[in-house]
Amino acid sequence: MNKxxxxxxxxxxxxxxxxxxxxxxxxxxxxxxxxVVKDGNELMDFLKEPENDLPDVLFLDLNMPCKSxxxxxxxxxxxxxxxxxxxxxxxxxxxxxxxxxxxxxxANVYLQKPSDFGxxxxxxxxxIIMNWQYQTSGLNRDNFLLSL
Amino acid sequence: xxxxxxxxxxxxxSFLKIxxxxxxxxxILIAGxxxxxxxxxxxxxxxxxxxxxxxxxxEQLLSQLRDAETGQRGYIITKDSVFLEPYxxxxxxxxxxxxxxxxxxxxxxxxxxxxxxxxxLIQLRISILDSNLSTPYQINTSxxxxxxxxxxxxxxxxxxxxxxxxxxxxxxxxNRKKNLEKESYLTPIFTLLLVFFSILIFLFxxxxxxxxxxxxxxxxxxxxxxxxxxxxxxxxxxxxxxxWNLATxxxxxxxxxxxxxxxxxxSFEANLENFLSFIHPDDRHLLIEGTEKVLxxxxxxxxxxxxxxxxxxxxxxxxxxxxxxxxxxxxxxxGITTNITKDYLHSQSLSEMNKELAESNAExxxxxxxxxxxxxxxxxxxxxxxxxxxxxxxxxxxxxxxEYFIKIETATNRMRQLINDLLLFSKANKAESVFxxxxxxxxxxxxxxxxxxxxxxxxxxxxxxxxxxxxxxxFQIQQIFTNLISNSLKYSKPYVxxxxxxxxALIDEKAAADIKLLTNKxxxxxxxxxxxxxxxxxxxxxxxxxxxxLHDSSAYPGTGIGLSICKKIIDNHSGFINTQSTLGKGAxxxxxxxx
Numbered sequence: 001m002n003k004x005x006x007x008x009x010x011x012x013x014x015x016x017x018x019x020x021x022x023x024x025x026x027x028x029x030x031x032x033x034x035x036v037v038k039d040g041n042e043l044m045d046f047l048k049e050p051e052n053d054l055p056d057v058l059f060l061d062l063n064m065p066c067k068s069x070x071x072x073x074x075x076x077x078x079x080x081x082x083x084x085x086x087x088x089x090x091x092x093x094x095x096x097x098x099x100x101x102x103x104x105x106x107a108n109v110y111l112q113k114p115s116d117f118g119x120x121x122x123x124x125x126x127x128i129i130m131n132w133q134y135q136t137s138g139l140n141r142d143n144f145l146l147s148l
Numbered sequence: 149x150x151x152x153x154x155x156x157x158x159x160x161x162s163f164l165k166i167x168x169x170x171x172x173x174x175x176i177l178i179a180g181x182x183x184x185x186x187x188x189x190x191x192x193x194x195x196x197x198x199x200x201x202x203x204x205x206x207e208q209l210l211s212q213l214r215d216a217e218t219g220q221r222g223y224i225i226t227k228d229s230v231f232l233e234p235y236x237x238x239x240x241x242x243x244x245x246x247x248x249x250x251x252x253x254x255x256x257x258x259x260x261x262x263x264x265x266x267x268x269l270i271q272l273r274i275s276i277l278d279s280n281l282s283t284p285y286q287i288n289t290s291x292x293x294x295x296x297x298x299x300x301x302x303x304x305x306x307x308x309x310x311x312x313x314x315x316x317x318x319x320x321x322x323n324r325k326k327n328l329e330k331e332s333y334l335t336p337i338f339t340l341l342l343v344f345f346s347i348l349i350f351l352f353x354x355x356x357x358x359x360x361x362x363x364x365x366x367x368x369x370x371x372x373x374x375x376x377x378x379x380x381x382x383x384x385x386x387x388x389x390x391x392w393n394l395a396t397x398x399x400x401x402x403x404x405x406x407x408x409x410x411x412x413x414x415s416f417e418a419n420l421e422n423f424l425s426f427i428h429p430d431d432r433h434l435l436i437e438g439t440e441k442v443l444x445x446x447x448x449x450x451x452x453x454x455x456x457x458x459x460x461x462x463x464x465x466x467x468x469x470x471x472x473x474x475x476x477x478x479x480x481x482x483g484i485t486t487n488i489t490k491d492y493l494h495s496q497s498l499s500e501m502n503k504e505l506a507e508s509n510a511e512x513x514x515x516x517x518x519x520x521x522x523x524x525x526x527x528x529x530x531x532x533x534x535x536x537x538x539x540x541x542x543x544x545x546x547x548x549x550x551e552y553f554i555k556i557e558t559a560t561n562r563m564r565q566l567i568n569d570l571l572l573f574s575k576a577n578k579a580e581s582v583f584x585x586x587x588x589x590x591x592x593x594x595x596x597x598x599x600x601x602x603x604x605x606x607x608x609x610x611x612x613x614x615x616x617x618x619x620x621x622x623f624q625i626q627q628i629f630t631n632l633i634s635n636s637l638k639y640s641k642p643y644v645x646x647x648x649x650x651x652x653a654l655i656d657e658k659a660a661a662d663i664k665l666l667t668n669k670x671x672x673x674x675x676x677x678x679x680x681x682x683x684x685x686x687x688x689x690x691x692x693x694x695x696x697x698l699h700d701s702s703a704y705p706g707t708g709i710g711l712s713i714c715k716k717i718i719d720n721h722s723g724f725i726n727t728q729s730t731l732g733k734g735a736x737x738x739x740x741x742x743x
Contacts, residue, residue, distance in 0.1 A: 016529050023536075063522070065698065092525045115531035115564075117539060 005031040006128055009055035011043040011072065012036070012090070013064040017113065021059070021090075021124075024117065028125045040067025044075060047082055054082070057127065059090040060107070062098060070101055077106045088127055094145075103144050110145045164356055171349040178342045192328045199317045202252045202259075206310045209245045212238040213273060213306060217299070220277050224292070232281075239274065246270070259313060266309045273302045379403060387486040390418070394443075394479040399423075408465065408487060410457030428454035428462070435467070442471050442481055452488070464492035500722070507719055514712075523567050530560050586622045588615035592650070595629035599637070606637055608646040615652050616672055618741060624717040631710040632737050636678035639699075639735075649677040654743060670743040671723070677736040682729040691727065714739075 008025065012018050018036045025034050035055065037043045043060075044067070046052055058076075062069035069089065076082045088109045089102045099110050109127060114120050123146060219235030222228070246267065253259035276299045280292070379402070382388055388405035392398075399420065403413035409426045416422055424432055431453035438449040448470045455463045469483030534557050542550060592615060596603065603610070610633070633648060640646035655673045683691070683698050691698065692715040718725040718739050729735035 014525070014529075020529070020532055092522075092528055113525075113528055115528040115535070117532050117535040120532070 005033045006057065007053060007055045008032050008034045008057055008059065008128075009043075009046070010034065010036045010059040010061075010090070011038075011040065011064070011069070012059075012061040013039050014061070017061070020117065020120065024121045024124055028121050028128070030125055030128050032128065039064045040069065040072045043067075043072055047076065048079075054085055057086045057088055059088045059111075062089060062091040062093060062102070070098075070105065073102060073105045073107055088146075099145055107144075112145070164353065164360075167349055167353050167356070171346055171353070174342050174346045174349070178339055178346070181339060181342075188328060192324050195324050196321060198252055199321045202249060202317050203314055205245050205249045205252065206313055209242055209249065209270075210307065210310055212242040212245060213270065213303065216242075216274070216277060217303065220281055224280065235277075235281075242270070259316060262309065262313045262316065266306065266313070269302060269306045269309055273299060273306060276302065383407075385486075387484055389482065389484050390423075392420075392481040392483075394481065405485060408455060408457075408463060408485065410459050410461070426455050426457070428456055430454075438467070438469065439481070442469050446471050452492075462489075463487055464489045504719075511716060524564070527560065527564055527567065531557075531564070534560060582621065583619050584622055585617060586620050586625070587617045588620070588625060588652075591622060591626040592629050594626050595633060598626075598630050599634055602634065602637055606640060606646050608637055608640075608648065610648045610650065612650040613652055615674075616654075616743070618672065618743070620721060620741070621717070624720060628714050628717050628739070631714050632676045635710055635737075636676065636680055636735070639682075640678070640680040644679065647679045649675070651675045651677075655740070671740040672743050673738065673740050675736055675738045677734065679734045682731050682733050682735045684731050685729060688727050688729065692725065 010018060010021050012021065018038075022034050022036065025032050035046075037046050047054065060069045060072060064072075069091070073087065073089075076085065076087065083106075086109075087107045088111050089098075089107045090111050090113060091098065092113045094112045102110060109130070111123055111127065114123060127146065215234045216238035219231050219233070219238065222231030223235065250260075250263060253263060276295060280295055280299070378389075382402060382404035386404075388402045388408055390402065390405055391400040393400075399418040401414075401418040401423070406413045406415060409423075424435065427435060434451045434453045438451040441447055441449045448468060450466065450468045452464065452466050455465055457463055464487070465485050466488045467483055467485040469481055472480045472482055474480070534553075537553065538557070542553065545553065592612060596610065602608075636648050637646055652672060652674050655671050687698055692711050714737075715725050718741070721741050723739055723741045725737065725739040727735055727737045
């Protein structure tokens with residue numbers, strides 16, 4: 001995180017959510033560069049293209065057509081080059097099954113999409129200033145689900 | 149221990165065999181001795197008669213000579229020829245008596261020598277008599293006297309010779325009697341002993357046989373009772389037994405096994421081939437492999453197979469078989485076959501219920517996911533935008549605008565509340581549906597009417613066949629028809645007139661095997677084939693998953709629920725649904741419903 005900006009990548013099929021997400025980062029006072037992809041296939045293509053810089057943090061929606069977030073997660077974790085990337089699950093769902101599933105498959109943080117823009121901004125900045133060293137080495141089920 | 153051994157030997161059947169062999173030899177011995185003895189007695193009787201005959205003939209001979217002598221004497225004295233009559237008769241007949249004696253002593257050298265001597269004496273006597281008669285008047289008295297004297301001497305010699313022969317015969321007779329007595333002295337005692345011995349043996353055998361028969365009767369009674377008990381037990385317990393003698397290749401099937409097969413007891417020959425013909429063709433290998441396991445590894449083998457009864461009914465049976473080797477190495481495979489149809493069908497329906505339960509649980513959690521994710525998503529967005537407007541733009545609005553905005557916010561919050569409540573409700577409630585005998589043609593017609601507007605708009609053509617009347621949940625089947633048709637219309641190719649082919653057929657066993665149907669139910673196969681966009685076959689299973697969509701929502705609006713509902717309905721009807729498609733070449737949806 002010692003660069004001039006933090007590279008953020010969001011994979012979400014919903015246009016409105018992508019807009020809300022990018023708007024939120026514009027208003028957060030942290031130097032970030034946000035890229036977006038529209039579904040799982042596009043995400044994997046982006047990550048596997050060697051010319052693209054890998055993001056510092058990947059925000060991954062779960063329910064996407066053709067290739068779901070969970071499938072992407074599994075694919076990333078089985079790829080030697082990608083597996084150490086910080087992954088934040090970014091989903092409307094807060095079902096136990098989804099949380100358990102993604103935790104087991106190696107996601108670092110589970111962020112439920114809030115219904116308040118102010119709350120979203122706070123959550124996103126918290127994720128970015130998080131001590132990733134700690135978060136990626138000692139996975140902890142108790143603080144996996146991020147909330148205010 | 150020895151007494152036990154003896155008792156065991158006494159009771160064994162070889163004991164009886166030995167007794168009978170001994171008795172048989174004793175009888176043959178008795179018969180032999182008796183035959184020999186009887187022969188000897190008959191022989192000596194013959195000898196006694198012969199002796200008496202010889203003596204009688206000799207007596208006769210002497211008497212004839214005396215007659216001749218007397219006749220001749222009378223003639224000489226009286227000169228009357230009437231006295232020549234006995235003389236002539238005696239001369240004529242003595243030869244007969246002589247040859248009789250000769251015949252009787254033909255085998256005896258001593259008597260033959262004696263007889264030859266006698267013969268010479270007789271010839272001499274007769275020649276003297278003849279000479280006396282031929283010249284009775286010419287000879288003087290002194291000559292006659294001399295001749296008569298000589299005749300008397302010869303006659304004395306004859307008498308002596310006959311006596312010698314007579315005595316010899318008497319001696320023979322007494323010798324033979326002595327021999328016979330000596331010979332038959334031991335025989336009666338020996339015979340008596342043997343007879344007693346035989347009687348003893350037969351008595352012993354009789355006792356033994358009697359004892360055996362008693363035992364046999366008792367055992368037979370017990371066996372009868374056991375067999376009856378077994379037969380009753382088989383009927384009550386719904387099982388049967390069979391035996392297979394490996395040496396003789398003979399089979400024994402119990403009565404109840406025949407009843408399992410739907411046949412009269414013992415109505416056909418018990419053998420493997422006949423039994424196999426009743427076993428479901430798919431299960432025959434199980435029995436054959438099981439039997440091989442028993443024969444090769446000597447293990448107890450258990451297998452479950454289906455029997456197709458004579459009346460076509462399918463019976464599920466469990467068979468346990470075992471190889472037995474008796475004391476003399478005779479090998480028999482025995483087995484018990486139990487009718488487990490009830491248990492099997494019960495466990496079958498249990499597992500079906502379990503499957504349903506698992507499915508409905510999965511469905512429920514799927515619904516939970518839907519409620520917590522897909523319904524909340526648009527709502528969350530609305531709320532997010534509301535919060536942004538509230539943060540940035542609320543102060544710029546008019547008074548009434550702010551008022552309406554507050555109302556929107558309130559209604560949205562209420563909607564979230566409703567969704568949450570709905571979720572809770574869905575967790576608690578489970579819909580119940582009723583199966584009814586329904587004409588599917590009517591349901592298809594209803595579905596078409598439901599979709600009449602869009603069919604009209606798209607100028608779609610639907611080819612259909614006559615559908616059967618089935619036991620179904622009517623509104624659910626109509627829902628399938630509606631969903632499949634509307635699905636085809638929605639994903640039709642632009643500028644191509646949509647054509648939907650609907651077919652329906654009762655499928656045979658072979659087709660059923662293709663979709664791996666394990667039950668013996670019959671199924672109707674329905675197909676809905678369109679000429680639309682189609683999709684890649686790899687998504688064929690995914691499209692039935694709740695909320696799974698292959699297209700993005702702006703191009704083809706939809707919820708992703710339709711096909712999941714179809715699958716759910718087919719599951720409710722214990723049927724199957726699948727789909728085949730090639731991208732750009734239309735899709736075919738196939739589902740099976742129990743007939």
